[in-house]
Amino acid sequence: MLKFPSLEAAVGKAQYSLHFCPKCQSADDVSWRHHPAHCWATVLHCGPCNISWTICQECFSIRSHYTKSNQVTRHARNSHGDEKASSSGPVPPNEFQSAKSSTVGCPCDTQIQDDTSYPMSCSADGDHEDNYMHCNEVPSELHAFNTHSHNYFKHELLANQGGVSHVVALSQFRVEFRNPSQQLHPREVKYHLDCCLLASKLTHGERSLLADVLRQTVSIVTDHVSAKELIPSNVNLKSTAIATTPELLCSTYVEGRYAMLKNLPGPTVTSVDGHAYISL
Secondary structure: OOOOOOHHHHHOOOOHHHHOOOOOOOOOOEEEEEOOOOOOEEEEEEOOOOEEEEEEOOOOOOOOOEOOHHHHHHHHHHHHOOOOOOOOOOOOHHHOEEOOOOOOOOHHHOOHHHOOOOOEEEOOOOOEEEOOOOHHHOOHHHHHOOHHHHHHHHHHHHOOOHHHHHHHHHHHHOOOOOOHHHHOOHHHHHHHHHHHHHHHOOOHHHHHHHHHHHHHHHHHHHHHHOHHHHOOOOOOOOOOOOOOOHHHHHHHHHOOOOOOHHHOOOOOEEEEOOEEEEOO
16 A cells, blocks of 8 residues: 655645644654545554544545544545445554654755644754744733734744734644744735735625635636646647736726626616616
8 A cells, every 4th residue: 555755645635733633732753544444534643642533635624633433434424425434443553654664854854934734843953842832932921912912922022924924824724833934935924914804804705706716716727837738739728817916807807998897798878868778
């Protein structure tokens, strides 16, 4: 059976918080293996706690540790149409992979801003250290704030844009990083900040439309990149432009001779003495 080269590869699209043991909340000694019954599932195991849980590599929306076989079976039936029963027996320890047994190097050898999927960072002497902020490292003046303000300004004091980076990291990974401003690219922080500002001004229906537009944008851009491989040579399809400026948004969709709204079918409006009417 094909082995996963790293914990990140093993968990796939699963929530970042599911990397951690549900009992000790650590990922220092977490190992992993393929699920014996479901190709979309990975079994994680915490050595010190001797506890195992199952995660889905394909479903980002799942936020719970599946520690019981009936949870896995229910998810298999509801989300994957898989009626096979989940194996509930213990997995031999030697079948698990871990960072120590993997052939890849320390995950921290990769630049942090390019890979934030590991719960630890490396110190100068090569040892791993906890990646979270502890309360005893925070100035006493901040303890007077409420929890959200306390956490925001705690990171803001550590680094420029640390507070905003903390908020973005928390929304994405459900975990508080020690140095979020060093683990998230500033461009991505600004992107999510702008999305937050826009989403806060939209209705529920408009948010659904925005999410669909973003999904389609990613799909179209991906198709453009791989168009030569996917489209047969005898098919001549034109690539459309993605509007990325206010001017292009306006001229493409709203105003101007070639705008989509201007060229949609509609009745002719006639104006007489300050009154307008249309013919039915």
